[in-house]
Amino acid sequence: MQHGFVSYVQGGEKRFAVPARIMGGVEGNPLLLFYHFFKIALYSIALHVRQAGIWGFPGAVLRSILVFASAVSIIWRPILDELMP
DSSP, rough: OOHHHHHHHTTOOOHHHHHHHTTTTTTOOHHHHHHHHHHHHHHHHHHHHHHHHTTHHHHHHHHHHHHHHHHHHHHHHHHHHHHOO
């Protein structure tokens, strides 16, 4: 997921601005954090699949599942904290 994040923010100012404001504490909307977090996770998955080619596709699917599971394991607690009154 780190490679996906770095690749994502290198995509230009538009991709960099909002995650930078979130990490800097300027943007306070927690739903925006979750949106970009999973957007970057899905972008990372797409990178795995694109780089794998035909023969590496089964391995890329497994890595994609692991990336998504890792993203969920990182963000589930803050999601629950935001949803609970």
